[in-house]
Amino acid sequence: MRRDRYRLRLLLLGVVLMTSACDEPALPMPGLTGGWTTAGCEFSRPAETVNVGGRILPATPAPLAAAIARIDAGGRADHAASYAGLEVDQQHVRAIVYRVPSAEFDDFIRFSAENTCVVVRDAVHSLTELTAWHDRIVADLAAWTAAGVHISSVVARHDGTAVEIGTPDVDLARIELPRGYGRAAPLTFVEQGPVLPMAVPNTP
Incomplete structure (x- = not known):
């Protein structure tokens, strides 16, 4: 019985030493919440x-x-x-x-x-995170057009809520883009017509 207790003490001591030797990862300190x-x-x-x-x-x-x-x-x-x-x-x-x-x-x-x-x-998302999503979607614009989803604008919102997708196909985009990027993708959709090129002014 004494020998078993001695072994248990050595085992617990080893666990304590191993735990103290491993440095905890440094976590960023959160600031005030709620504004x-x-x-x-x-x-x-x-x-x-x-x-x-x-x-x-x-x-x-x-x-x-x-x-x-x-x-x-x-x-x-x-x-x-x-x-x-x-x-x-x-x-x-x-x-x-x-x-x-x-x-x-x-x-x-x-x-x-x-x-x-x-x-x-x-804010929920940083500008860096939303910019990465913005750039990814812009790079895929041709693929989305080929798939029948027409995107008129892509904007990272300054309040950190989401990347705003302007499209005339809101209902379709709400289905297809989360399917392509995952349900956790920070996207929101607004109805917006196609972007029209400015007419060249007549020279008098």
Whole structure:
């Protein structure tokens, strides 16, 4: 009995040593979920406009435009696994950034925003992931046309939800493309007529 207990202790000790010797894989730290805003959103700012040919149009203030440029460049270069895209809300003088939650990218957004207002929202897919799907579908356009599915446009949505397929054959595309790419492919479909080439203007 004592010999069996001794063997059991040695076996358990070996398991502990093996477990401690194997390094756990480093996992990216997720950021806040559900959305958050930078400190600059605590202050209200009047919307800016610009006169273009007698028309008053909304304009993006220079500090916000600079913050957007920093976030977009850094998102594409150093945080591609998280960054999905952004949009400008000129009426409320703010930017809306979509990203797969990432603590590192969240810190970068806070630093890059400075005193401007940036709203951060969750995304399911990064721009890198959707771009890969976009490029794959564009490469297959001729094959889909030959199969009877006419695709007018392919766009990776800036909110990270899906690749948007514009087609006059929505019902057919909803069946055939998931069949070809798998049900998990991040695709959404909208009705859109065929793309028509612009007419060549007449020379007077």
